[in-house]
Amino acid sequence: xxxxxxxxxxxxxxxxxxxxxxxxxxxxxxxxxxxxxxxxxxxxxxxxxxxxxxxxxxxxxxxxxxxxxxxxxxxxxxxxxxxxxxxxxxxxxxxxxxxxxxxxxxxxxxxxxxxxxxxxxxxxxxxxxxxxxxxxxxxxxxxxxxxxxxxxxxxxxxxxxxxxxxxxxxxxxxxxxxxxxxxxxxxxxxxxxxxxxxxxxxxxxxxxxxxxxxxxxxxxxxxxxxxxxxxxxxxxxxxxxxxxxxxxxxxxxxxxxxxxxxxxxxxxxxxxxxxxxxxxxxxxxxxxxxxxxxxxxxxxxxxxxxxxxxxxxxxxxxxxxxxxxxxxxxxxxxxxxxxxxxxxxxxxxxxxxxxxxxxxxxxxxxxxxxxxxxxxxxxxxxxxxxxxxxxxxxxxxxxxxxxx
Amino acid sequence: xxxxxxxxxxxxxxxxxxxxxxxxxxxxxxxxxxxxxxxxxxxxxxxxxxxxxxxxxxxxxxxxxxxxxxxxxxxxxxxxxxxxxxxxxxxxxxxxxxxxxxxxxxxxxxxxxxxxxxxxxxxxxxxxxxxxxxxxxxxxxxxxxxxxxxxxxxxxxxxxxxxxxxxxxxxxxxxxxxxxxxxxxxxxxxxxxxxxxxxxxxxxxxxxxxxxxxxxxxxxxxxxxxxxxxxxxxxxxxxxxxxxxxxxxxxxxxxxxxxxxxxxxxxxxxxxxxxxxxxxxxxxxxxxxxxxxxxxxxxxxxxxxxxxxxxxxxxxxxxxxxxxxxxxxxxxxxxxxxxxxxxxxxxxxxxxxxxxxxxxxxxxxxxxxxxxxxxxxxxxxxxxxxxxxxxxxxxxxxxxxxxx
Numbered sequence: 001x002x003x004x005x006x007x008x009x010x011x012x013x014x015x016x017x018x019x020x021x022x023x024x025x026x027x028x029x030x031x032x033x034x035x036x037x038x039x040x041x042x043x044x045x046x047x048x049x050x051x052x053x054x055x056x057x058x059x060x061x062x063x064x065x066x067x068x069x070x071x072x073x074x075x076x077x078x079x080x081x082x083x084x085x086x087x088x089x090x091x092x093x094x095x096x097x098x099x100x101x102x103x104x105x106x107x108x109x110x111x112x113x114x115x116x117x118x119x120x121x122x123x124x125x126x127x128x129x130x131x132x133x134x135x136x137x138x139x140x141x142x143x144x145x146x147x148x149x150x151x152x153x154x155x156x157x158x159x160x161x162x163x164x165x166x167x168x169x170x171x172x173x174x175x176x177x178x179x180x181x182x183x184x185x186x187x188x189x190x191x192x193x194x195x196x197x198x199x200x201x202x203x204x205x206x207x208x209x210x211x212x213x214x215x216x217x218x219x220x221x222x223x224x225x226x227x228x229x230x231x232x233x234x235x236x237x238x239x240x241x242x243x244x245x246x247x248x249x250x251x252x253x254x255x256x257x258x259x260x261x262x263x264x265x266x267x268x269x270x271x272x273x274x275x276x277x278x279x280x281x282x283x284x285x286x287x288x289x290x291x292x293x294x295x296x297x298x299x300x301x302x303x304x305x306x307x308x309x310x311x312x313x314x315x316x317x318x319x320x321x322x323x324x325x326x327x328x329x330x331x332x333x334x335x336x337x338x339x340x341x342x343x344x345x346x347x348x349x350x351x352x353x354x355x356x357x358x359x360x361x362x363x364x365x366x367x368x369x370x371x372x373x374x375x376x377x378x379x380x381x382x383x384x385x386x387x388x389x390x391x392x393x394x395x396x397x398x399x400x401x402x403x404x
Numbered sequence: 405x406x407x408x409x410x411x412x413x414x415x416x417x418x419x420x421x422x423x424x425x426x427x428x429x430x431x432x433x434x435x436x437x438x439x440x441x442x443x444x445x446x447x448x449x450x451x452x453x454x455x456x457x458x459x460x461x462x463x464x465x466x467x468x469x470x471x472x473x474x475x476x477x478x479x480x481x482x483x484x485x486x487x488x489x490x491x492x493x494x495x496x497x498x499x500x501x502x503x504x505x506x507x508x509x510x511x512x513x514x515x516x517x518x519x520x521x522x523x524x525x526x527x528x529x530x531x532x533x534x535x536x537x538x539x540x541x542x543x544x545x546x547x548x549x550x551x552x553x554x555x556x557x558x559x560x561x562x563x564x565x566x567x568x569x570x571x572x573x574x575x576x577x578x579x580x581x582x583x584x585x586x587x588x589x590x591x592x593x594x595x596x597x598x599x600x601x602x603x604x605x606x607x608x609x610x611x612x613x614x615x616x617x618x619x620x621x622x623x624x625x626x627x628x629x630x631x632x633x634x635x636x637x638x639x640x641x642x643x644x645x646x647x648x649x650x651x652x653x654x655x656x657x658x659x660x661x662x663x664x665x666x667x668x669x670x671x672x673x674x675x676x677x678x679x680x681x682x683x684x685x686x687x688x689x690x691x692x693x694x695x696x697x698x699x700x701x702x703x704x705x706x707x708x709x710x711x712x713x714x715x716x717x718x719x720x721x722x723x724x725x726x727x728x729x730x731x732x733x734x735x736x737x738x739x740x741x742x743x744x745x746x747x748x749x750x751x752x753x754x755x756x757x758x759x760x761x762x763x764x765x766x767x768x769x770x771x772x773x774x775x776x777x778x779x780x781x782x783x784x785x786x787x788x789x790x791x792x793x794x795x796x797x798x799x800x801x802x803x804x805x806x807x808x
Contacts, residue, residue, distance in 0.1 A: 054484065074486060074745055075507060080458065080479025086553065103479060103507040106747070107783050130806060147745035149490065153806060158794035162786050163567060169791040170741035170782070176805055177794040188802045196806055337574035341478055341551035343510070378574070379511050379783045382566050387573040390562035390581040398592045401580055402534060402557060402600055 003071075005042050006064045009033040009207065012309065020064070022124045024205040025305070032305045034207050034247070035064050043255035048222070054078065056112050056215040062251060064211050065119040072119045072148045076104050076111035077215050081223040081371070086339040087352070091359045095369040097229075098352075099220055100342055102377030106167070108297075108348075109213065109375045110140040113240060116212030117201050118144035126199035127151060132186040134296055135160035135168075136376065141201045142172035153198070155189060157182055161381040183302075203238050204304045210240040210247075217248025220371055221258065228258045230368035233351035235375050236266040236275050236321075237300040239310025246313035262371075264319040266310060267354035269293035269326070272301055275311050279321035285311060294326045294383075297347030297376065320363065328353040333383065336374070343378035351375075407475075409446050410468045413437040413611065416713065424468070426528045428609040429709070436709045438611050438651070439468050447659035452626070458482065460516050460619040466655060468615050469523040476523045476552045480508050480515035481619050485627040485775070490743040491756070495763045499773040501633075502756075503624055504746055506781030510571070512701075512752075513617065513779045514544040517607065517644060520616030522548035525603035531555060534597060535605040536590040538700055539564035539572075540780065545605045546576035557602070559589055565785040587706075607642050608708045614644040614651075621652025624775055625662065632662045634772035637755035639779050640670040640679050640725075641704040643714025650717035666775075668723040670714060671758035673697035673730070676705055679715050683725035689715060698730045698787075701751030701780065724767065732757040737787065740778070747782035755779075 009018040011026035011033050018033065026033050042061045056063070056077035065071055081097050088096035101109035118141065121129050128151040131141045138154040145152035154172040156165065158179050168175050178185055186202065193200045203209045221228065228249065234241050242264060249261045266275050271291035278285045287302035303310070314321055332352035336342045344352070351372040358364045391397070413422040415430035415437050422437065430437050446465045460467070460481035469475055485501050492500035505513035522545065525533050532555040535545045542558040549556035558576040560569065562583050572579050582589055590606065597604045607613045625632065632653065638645050646668060653665045670679050675695035682689045691706035707714070718725055736756035740746045748756070755776040762768045795801070 073484075075484025075504065078482070080477075080509075082478060100479065100509075103509065105504075105507065105745070107781070143741075143745040143747065145745075146742055155797070155802075163783055165791045166787050167747055167782060170738055170747055170787075171745060173742075174805070174808070175791060176797070177791055178797045179794045180796055185797055185802065188797070188799050189806065192803055192806045198806065334574055337547075338550055338577075341509070341547040341549075341575060343547065343571055343574055377511070377783065378571060379567055379781065383570050383574075387569045387579060387581055390583045392584055393559070393580070393582045393589055393592070395592050398559075398589065399596055401578070402593065402596045402602065404578070 001045060003060050003068055004064055004066045005038045005061045006035045007038050008036050010036050020066070022120070024200060032205065032207070032309060035211060037062055037251070039251060039254050056115055056212060059215050059218050062214065063116060064208060065116060065123060067123070070119045070123045072115055072122065072144055074105040074111070074143065074147055076115050077219065079103050079219070081220060082340065082342065084340050087336060090335070090339065091356060092366050093359065093370065094367050097371050098342055099216065099371055099373045101373065101375045102344065102348065106140045106143050107377035107380055108136050108140065109216065109241065110137050112215055113203065113209040113212040114140040114144040117141070117206060117209045118148050118150065120208040121150055121199035122148050126197065128153065129199040129201045130189055130193060131201040132182065132189050133157070134182065135164035136297060137203065139164055139167045139171060142168060146171050155185055163380050203240050204306060210244040210306065213241050213244035214248040216241070216373065217245045218252070221252060226257065228260055229262050229371045231265055231364065231370045232262045233265045233267055233355055233370070233372045235298055235347055235350045235373065236268055236310055237298040238303045239275065239306040241373065241375070242266055242310035242313050243306055246317065261317045264313050264317045265354065266314050266319070266321040267351045268321070268323040269295050269298050269350065270323045272299045273323035274301060274303060275307060276321040276323040278311055279314060284308070295329055295346040295350050298350060320358065322354045322358055324350060324353040324357055328357065330383070332356060333378065342374065344374045345376040345378045345380055346383065348374040348376040405449060407464050407472055408468055408470045409442045409465045410439045411442050412440050414440050424470070426524070428604060436609065436611070436713060439615060441466055441655070443655060443658050460519055460616060463619050463622050466618065467520060468612060469520060469527060471527070474523045474527045476519050476526065476548055478509040478515070478547065478551055480519050481623065483507050483623070485624060486744065486746065488744050491740060494739070494743065495760060496770050497763065497774065498771050501775050502746055503620065503775055503777045505777065505779045506748065506752065510544045510547050511781035511784055512540045512544065513620065513645065514541050516616040516619055517613040518544040518548040518616070521545070521605050521610060521613045522552050522554065524612040525554055526552045530601065530603035532557065533603040533605045534593055536586065536593050537561065538586065539568035540701060541607065543568055543571045543575060546572060550575050559593060561586055567784050607644050608710060614648040614710065617645050617648035618652040620645070620777065621649045622656070625656060630661065632664055633666050633775045635669055635768065635774045636666045637669045637671055637759055637774070637776045639702055639751055639754045639777065640672050640714055641702040642707045643679065643710040645777065645779070646670055646714035646717050647710055650721065665721050668717050668721045669758065670718050670723070670725040671755045672725070672727040673699045673702050673754065674727045676703050677727035678705060678707060679711060680725040680727040682715055683718060688712070699733055699750040699754050702754060724762065726758045726761055728754060728757040728761055732761065734787070736760060737782065746778065748778045749780040749782045749784055750787065752778040752780040
């Protein structure tokens with residue numbers, strides 16, 4: 001059994017093919033490249049019945065890393081799929097599950113893509129990687145780089161939550177906290193990377209990044225007892241998770257594991273909703289100026305090539321795209337915590353808010369099986385509403401509180 | 405196959421036996437009671453070869469919850485055991501692994517005990533539970549209570565980190581933030597619980613709490629390929645994890661899974677080290693006034709009955725007890741993040757600091773197999789040192805940083 005059954009890279013537009021080298025975009029048309037696998041051979045394996053490895057690496061035949069030596073791991077993946085009967089009942093639904101990604105090593109689903117990205121950096125012999133971040137992606141890349149013994153240079157936006165900056169300070173080899181525009185720094189950083197032989201850990205182009213996120217789709221299918229849900233709700237910023245989930249189910253269908261795809265629902269903030277707008281207007285994506293949203297992980301106005309691909313995934317699966325307001329997100333965070341004990345950050349809870357909205361619009365069959373991807377823990381930030389003022393207790397007050 | 409093979413409760417001192425009721429301490433001598441299992445029957449099972457359930461409930465035959473309906477779960481347990489070659493090399497060790505508990509639903513190993521405690525609350529028909537907390541324990545209990553549909557009343561110390569208070573505000577049915585002494589509030593609360601039929605989620609006495617933590621020992625044994633490590637380092641506050649780990653390996657030995665126990669090492673802060681002092685002085689535990697420590701999870705001066713039992717575990721396994729300073733803890737947090745990408749809070753990193761100290765004292769054989777329990781994520785608080793000041797970047801500065 002091979003470790004990886006990746007056979008080549010292929011441009012999603014012009015079809016140009018490439019060997020398994022460090023390639024980020026098509027050299028002919030500058031479009032996305034994606035991995036092709038020998039899925040016939042994978043389908044013939046007893047896979048993943050008895051997992052030879054843990055977490056995402058259980059799926060090594062359909063991941064692009066070619067040797068177990070470069071399967072960098074901190075126990076990412078294998079996250080719970082949690083049945084949510086109380087939340088479902090409030091919405092009048094029958095069959096709702098949350099895929100909770102907060103238990104990953106750095107508390108978000110980015111660890112799945114960091115594991116394969118840094119695995120590739122190691123595979124291709126890079127000594128250094130760089131990334132520009134608003135917080136979560138940088139912490140995850142720095143963490144996996146540390147694990148792999150690779151130098152990391154992380155440029156982080158100064159408005160990131162303090163707990164994210166402390167985390168970065170501890171994990172990154174070099175942390176640069178900067179004031180001002182994210183986009184300009186990202187462009188300026190990228191210009192130097194090839195010349196300096198620095199691995200590009202940005203998510204906009206690299207096929208090595210979203211490939212790791214594909215494992216979430218495989219896990220959902222297996223956790224449902226080898227069944228395809230009717231809907232999967234996914235937070236969309238650059239569109240990586242959407243692209244990856246689509247890939248996962250197409251691969252499984254090609255291998256004969258299933259005979260249909262789930263309908264994929266793109267969930268965005270009203271302040272940053274280029275995919276939703278394009279979907280509603282039946283057009284292509286038009287980059288937009290981003291407004292403020294509490295869901296900082298989806299504050300992307302120009303998702304680039306993967307955004308286009310994410311829109312294609314929504315349309316191809318007969319899915320939907322929906323955007324929600326901050327107050328709907330905060331409401332969903334609190335409802336999910338109270339009803340099920342699941343504590344999500346705003347970016348993670350955006351799918352729950354979107355579900356509430358779609359149910360109100362009668363766009364979801366109440367009997368459908370629904371999986372909502374909650375992409376992050378709530379532990380990384382300070383979210384409203386603020387707890388009550390501290391009080392001085394006395395025995396009588398305590399008794400009154402308990403007798404209520 | 406039964407769900408639980410618990411047969412009775414038994415006092416650890418006078419040996420009095422009780423049926424499987426809601427009992428917290430021995431009715432005769434006021435000492436701890438612990439569960440007895442029909443281990444012969446369990447040993448005859450094909451257990452846990454093919455896990456019928458996930459996480460800690462994989463070990464249901466040796467847990468006290470009698471029906472799967474009360475196996476409350478959010479995906480706790482099944483945490484990674486991470487090989488740490490770089491950290492080991494720095495210390496001159498050959499075989500070091502971290503059992504990283506930060507990926508649990510609320511970011512700490514308390515979720516293991518909350519699952520069984522709240523499972524018991526549901527089993528015995530309680531509608532409400534109460535707990536007094538400095539943060540982590542309360543968030544975990546409130547989370548599992550929400551999951552079980554049980555009301556929670558949480559009294560939290562006002563100096564808890566903001567991210568913990570926000571989490572509590574979202575999960576607890578009723579949150580009371582109080583100023584002043586923890587011990588007095590705990591005593592005053594406990595007085596009312598039996599009369600008001602409120603389930604006591606405090607960890608000092610209940611056998612239902614530490615029983616869930618036992619699963620960590622089972623997991624370590626299986627993750628090592630059914631091997632017993634030479635040492636396990638454990639942070640000790642009330643002593644629950646220590647008591648539970650001792651129980652786990654004694655049960656496995658009785659079932660014939662292994663023929664020896666690991667040496668258990670109790671790790672404490674110098675500001676709160678009653679177990680270490682008793683161990684060094686070869687005496688019993690003397691309660692002490694607690695000083696300040698960054699490791700707030702172990703800031704306990706009077707660990708009570710479970711502390712006595714933890715000390716017994718250390719002595720019975722030929723283990724050790726050691727206490728460390730705050731600067732050693734911060735140093736270990738940063739080393740672990742840089743060397744392996746593992747981000748722990750101070751309470752979690754206390755075991756890594758203790759290991760460094762024991763190696764310096766030449767009390768650990770460099771060839772020994774060592775498991776260090778890192779009990780919590782670092783994402784829950786703001787830890788020093790502070791990141792650098794934010795700067796305004798220009799293209800030349802970016803080039804200089806990348807070319808370094």
